[in-house]
Amino acid sequence: MFRPQDIGFEVLLCWFLEAHDPTQGIRQGNDLGTQYRSGIYFADDQEVAALASAQHYQAALTKAGYGVITTEILPAPEFYYAEDYHQQYLAKNPGGYCGPGGCRVAYPDLGEGTLA
Numbered sequence: 754m755f756r757p758q759d760i761g762f763e764v765l766l767c768w769f770l771e772a773h774d775p776t777q778g779i780r781q782g783n784d785l786g787t788q789y790r791s792g793i794y795f796a797d798d799q800e801v802a803a804l805a806s807a808q809h810y811q812a813a814l815t816k817a818g819y820g821v822i823t824t825e826i827l828p829a830p831e832f833y834y835a836e837d838y839h840q841q842y843l844a845k846n847p848g849g850y851c852g853p854g855g856c857r858v859a860y861p862d863l864g865e866g867t868l869a
Contacts, residue, residue: 762799766806767860769793774856775807775824776814794829810860817858 773781779790795803803826811822834840843849 763802763806766793766803767810770806770810770822770824771855771858771860774819775810775822776820776856778823791824793824793826795826796829800826800828810858813858813861814856817856819856819858 773791775791777791779785779787781789781791793803793807807822807824807826814820814822838845
């Protein structure tokens with residue numbers, strides 16, 4: 754569970770963008786389809802930070818030769834848990850191919866004023 758008193762939303766966005774390839778469109782790795790698209794779904798006061806984080810990371814990805822970020826960034830809809838077989842996937846499938854790594858492009862420094 755995200756607890757803003759423990760970690761800032763901007764840091765969470767940084768980790769998310771680094772942890773996968775946000776340029777893959779409607780897929781992640783071998784999984785293809787709209788249900789595998791990358792998405793950031795924000796609360797009312799998080800839109801500016803969400804958009805700024807993608808723009809900030811795009812500069813690093815472009816420099817590294819990657820394409821455009823295709824992560825959808827939208828207001829958070831009603832939340833539904835995925836099916837049980839998707840929950841804790843890597844714990845259930847230790848050899849699973851999806852895991853941290855992403856593009857292996859570091860998110861630029863989160864220095865003061867970097868993100869809105």
